[in-house]
Amino acid sequence: MATSLSEAYDNHLQLKHIIPLDFDLVHDVPESHLWTQTDQFPHTYQTCVIEPSIPIIDLRAPNVVELVGNACREWGMFQVINHEVPASLVEDVEGHARQLFELPAKQKLKALRSPRGVTGYGVARISPFFSKLMWHEGFTIMGSAVEHAKLLWPHQYEEFCDAVDNYQKKMKSLAHKIFLIILKALGLEEEEDDQETCFSASEGALQLNSYPSCPSPNRAIGLAPHTDSLLLTILHQNDVNGLQIFQEDMGWVSVPPVPEALVVNIGDLMHILSNGLFPTVCHRVVPNEARRRFSIAYFYGPPTDCVIAPLSKMSAPRFRPVMVKDYISLKNKHLEKALHLIRIN
Numbered sequence: 001m002a003t004s005l006s007e008a009y010d011n012h013l014q015l016k017h018i019i020p021l022d023f024d025l026v027h028d029v030p031e032s033h034l035w036t037q038t039d040q041f042p043h044t045y046q047t048c049v050i051e052p053s054i055p056i057i058d059l060r061a062p063n064v065v066e067l068v069g070n071a072c073r074e075w076g077m078f079q080v081i082n083h084e085v086p087a088s089l090v091e092d093v094e095g096h097a098r099q100l101f102e103l104p105a106k107q108k109l110k111a112l113r114s115p116r117g118v119t120g121y122g123v124a125r126i127s128p129f130f131s132k133l134m135w136h137e138g139f140t141i142m143g144s145a146v147e148h149a150k151l152l153w154p155h156q157y158e159e160f161c162d163a164v165d166n167y168q169k170k171m172k173s174l175a176h177k178i179f180l181i182i183l184k185a186l187g188l189e190e191e192e193d194d195q196e197t198c199f200s201a202s203e204g205a206l207q208l209n210s211y212p213s214c215p216s217p218n219r220a221i222g223l224a225p226h227t228d229s230l231l232l233t234i235l236h237q238n239d240v241n242g243l244q245i246f247q248e249d250m251g252w253v254s255v256p257p258v259p260e261a262l263v264v265n266i267g268d269l270m271h272i273l274s275n276g277l278f279p280t281v282c283h284r285v286v287p288n289e290a291r292r293r294f295s296i297a298y299f300y301g302p303p304t305d306c307v308i309a310p311l312s313k314m315s316a317p318r319f320r321p322v323m324v325k326d327y328i329s330l331k332n333k334h335l336e337k338a339l340h341l342i343r344i345n
């Protein structure tokens with residue numbers, strides 16, 4: 001039987017002992033959440049001063065394939081406008097996320113992610129890899145959110161579930177559309193590669209993120225540096241700055257919120273497919289002193305039993321083929337070292 005995304009993510013990470021801080025109760029950053037320069041290793045804390053801008057691409061542009069290809073090669077990230085996801089739907093889901101995270105801590109804990117579970121309320125999945133905790137709380141949805149939503153709002157869960165279902169449908173079709181553009185940018189026409197059949201059944205997961213305002217933002221981190229594991233991520237951020245990407249020659253570059261735009265970033269599996277041509281982008285979130293930041297991330301990936309390898313038209317493959325579920329489990333154990341483990345030297 002095929003493995004679902006949540007089964008693939010069900011792993012040995014011990015998140016059960018980590019419960020998000022009740023941010024309403026703290027007036028200073030506690031020791032458990034205090035990050036120093038060394039915790040940020042290997043990247044410095046410094047933000048890039050020149051602030052170059054990440055491309056904003058109109059999905060209706062006649063040369064969209066070229067624009068997307070350039071952005072993927074140079075940045076591993078871009079923002080899209082004219083993506084046909086109604087602003088009202090995005091606002092609706094953001095409003096529900098806000099309501100969820102503004103519930104009293106005691107209520108949120110009713111939907112706490114179970115010890116071996118993947119979905120529900122909890123800390124960032126990458127938390128066990130770091131000695132300090134993050135200024136963040138999240139809620140993960142894979143498929144239906146009913147089970148956890150009922151625990152939060154026993155009599156009023158339908159609205160939340162309908163909104164996230166609609167959002168996931170829109171995200172899935174947008175992600176597939178962008179994925180096909182990226183394949184074209186790699187010189188691949190539809191159905192040309194064996195892996196294409198596998199991709200047509202690609203699925204996703206939804207992550208609601210909340211970064212409460214932080215009394216001492218320079219001494220805390222919203223989300224520690226990481227790359228996303230799957231093919232690509234589509235992200236909505238509210239109007240509060242915080243997301244940054246790491247570029248070797250520039251340091252940390254901000255990804256400013258652009259009204260109605262969605263951020264797209266390349267994940268590890270896309271990096272493998274492109275044979276390393278498109279970088280999987282290392283990103284982090286810094287907290288804000290005055291305002292709470294929200295984001296909604298949709299992670300798009302192939303079925304977990306699909307085998308991923310550099311596209312056959314690429315010469316001299318730099319990665320060995322890997323089953324999606326095996327890659328997820330490598331990432332769960334080794335985080336950023338996972339890619340190196342499948343690299344051909």
Ligand SMILES: O=C(O)CCC(=O)C(=O)O
Pocket residue numbers: 207209223228235237242243283285294295297
């Ligand atoms: O909140 C953000 O801007 C980034 C979220 C993120 O990187 C993630 O959920 O993987």
Ligand SMILES: [Fe+2]
Pocket residue numbers: 226227228283
């Ligand atoms: Fe991410």
